[in-house]
Amino acid sequence: MKKSIVGLLLLVFMAPCVCKSFAAERKKKNVKEETNVAKETKYEKLMKKAGRETASGEFLSLHKIGGKLYVELPLKYCGRDLLIASTTSESSNSRLAMVGYKTLDPLHVRFIKMDSTIVLQNVNAMMEGDKELEIAIKRNYMDTFYKKYPIAAYNNDSTSVVFDMTELFVGDEEALKPVESNYSILGISSRLKPGFGMLDKIKAFDDNVTIASYMTYDYSISFFGQNIGSGELTTKVMRTILLLPEEQMKPRIADSRVGIFLTGKQNITMAADGIESYALANRWRLEPKDMKAWECGELVEPVKPIVWYIDDAFPESWKEPLKQSVLIWNQAFEKIGFKNVMVARDFPKDDPNFDPDNLKYSCIRYVPISVENAMGPSWVDPRTGEIINATVLVYNDVIKLINSWRFIQTAQLDPRVRGKKLPQEVVDESLAYVFAHEIGHTLGLMHNMAASSAYPVDSLRSASFTNKYGTTPSIMDYARFNYVAQPGDEGVRLSPPDMGVYDEYAIKWLYSPIPGDKSVREEAKILEGWVDEKAGDPIYRYGKQQVYSRYDPSALEEDLGDDACKAGDYGIKNLKYILENLNSWIKDDESTAHRQELYSGLCNQYNRYLLNALTNVGGIYLTEVKDGTPGERWRAVPRDVQQKSLKWVIKQLRESDWLDQKDVTSKFPLAINQSLMLKSRVGKKLFQLNKGILLSSHVSTQPYTLENYYDDLFAGIWESAMKGRKLTAGDKILQRLAVQEAIAAAGKVMDKKGGKSLQVADMIYAPSVDEIALYGLDETGCINEYLPELRALEEEHGKGYVAACLREKYQFGDTGDYGWQKEVNVSDIDESAAYCAVMLKKIENLIKTKQAMANVGDKIHYQSLLLMIEAQKK
Known part of the structure; x- marks a missing residue:
């Protein structure tokens, strides 16, 4: 009994303790269970969101969630060099956003982690220096911060971070825009429509990822500040983030005597005084x-x-x-x-x-x-x-271009091209040449406009020579087809070579391996020696494309051979033959549209022959030369070549009425005769050569002087008057131009405004808009499209005005690498105005002696010129 009571009492007193113990055990069990069910991480929550689309790669992974783009970056790739590029995949207007094209150079960037942020840096790859200067370079040339992204999550083992990069790929990001801000002479303003940037497909690979987006822009187009159009543009753009190789290619230091596209560098070194600028090929x-x-x-x-x-x-x-x-x-x-x-x-x-x-x-x-x-x-x-x-x-209409080239330049000798449509074999060989030229650019080769001048003109009529060498040592020249070859020159090759001697030389310099573990500078010395071996040989000479300053007549586009006048004579014979047969060769052309285009091309070809020769007058040959090797950096065109060229052009202008072949042009729409327009345009250039002649004579030991120039101008332009011949319309145009320019220059001598000078802009070596169009300096075709308006601008502002505007707004031609010859100011030694005043007096005296005996029409012409001269005296 007692034992039972004691036991019961013990149970009563112990009960709370037992209950407490049981509760503790339950609590421990619950804690353990909660510990086993780990807390969900931010990364897991993000990955669990509905509709997630993921592209996983070794480099980056992409997650598209709810219209946003999250990038998963393994931290091991922080600090690695990357490129981000934008390519247009689809476009509603390929003139504004061209399919397959990258409007801007790719961004060179790095991701770096700073606290809870990923920073995207623009990399400064231009500046280099000695090892001992690393600290100074790091402090003074740091990489700029371009974008920053808060870290949204770490992956579960904290080896990667995830962040939102949506805005870069669907926002109005200037560096990745598919629309160029300037398109030749056109200014283009574009703005992404709010809410019209949308993500599309994402892909991930071993060393890159791609993000596709649809973008719609409002745009407006301006022409020299005047709005000429607006609208909407929808594009699909593909952005690539590419991991650059960790093991870099050994670079090759450029040599300015070989025409290669460049990557500019600056080097701070104690081995040289000052910062050294150089370039890599x-x-x-x-x-x-x-x-x-x-x-x-x-x-x-x-x-x-x-x-x-x-x-x-x-x-x-x-x-x-x-x-x-x-x-x-x-x-x-x-x-x-x-x-x-x-x-x-x-x-x-x-x-x-x-x-x-x-x-x-x-x-x-x-x-x-x-x-x-x-x-x-x-x-x-x-x-x-x-x-x-x-x-x-x-571009699609390249086929139209080769059709024109082959007919105008080779129809005199090749019956296959005498029709409205070229046969497939001619199309194939012509297209292969055009495309091979562009492939050459992608291999690193720039234009070499000096190449074709290495061949004697008469060699281009030789079957053995042309079949071995073609028309030029380089397909990177704008030497087209063989317009020199004459009817009857059997077996002559009419096209450029498949591969020119210079092209093989440039490829050797660029790509030939150099055995041994040599430094970049040691290899540069070997490469320099290869170029030294060819120095002075015209076949291996490199001539820069002259876009803004056209000094050198041996480095022009659209020319053949070493003598512009001789090549022009051959070419003109062929043009006359082709024009005589134009109607009979081109059938099925009821509207005459095709013949109109060919006729316009023929006139342009004739115009080029004249301008090619005229570039000799005041011309200076320019060659990149290393000290101690053959060649001259600059040399004036010989006096006899300048004089012959000027006289040849004036003679051609006076005899150019053959262009107005009535049985051809009478079937065309109403227009002024082409020969008259040509006389006016080329005639203006005759009076714009004075400052070039001044510089050329200044650097020559046997100069063609200003006095020679004005004497030859007077003799050529006033020959009909001096010989008492009836004046042609062309004579009258040239004579009016001569008086206008002489009055303008004489007015300067007398401190009067005089007439309006034909040369307002101080751009004596800059191309006119007609030259830009004729020589293909604007690859977009916009200059041709707006040629009448641009001519009017040049009339107002002077020759070179449009070229100057293009230089400021839009880089065209190979101008940004080795640079180009800048305009040399000759105003301090310019006596042109005095010579013009003398010429004006000679003109006045000549007219006064000839007008009485002139026919009625010529007498009125002479009287109008005298009135102009008298007016400037008041």
């Missing part, structure tokens, strides 16, 4: 698979060939010449021990990873717009000049 990373075999003289394949993909949108008949234009360059690579460097493939149909707008793929793209051209831009690793990506853009 742009080139593909081309390395032999077997270096020992290459050194033994065997042909070897590259580690990585240069692969080109041919757009599936091309007309089927164009694809074969496109492939040939790529493979042609293997000839040059085989000369330096490589085989199968250039590869041409169709767009793959069974490769889900292929995307022509990805920066990893180099493509030849078809742009169906009415531009008569093609172009071949490339994009590089800014650290080394390694070409990462290239594109050849082929």
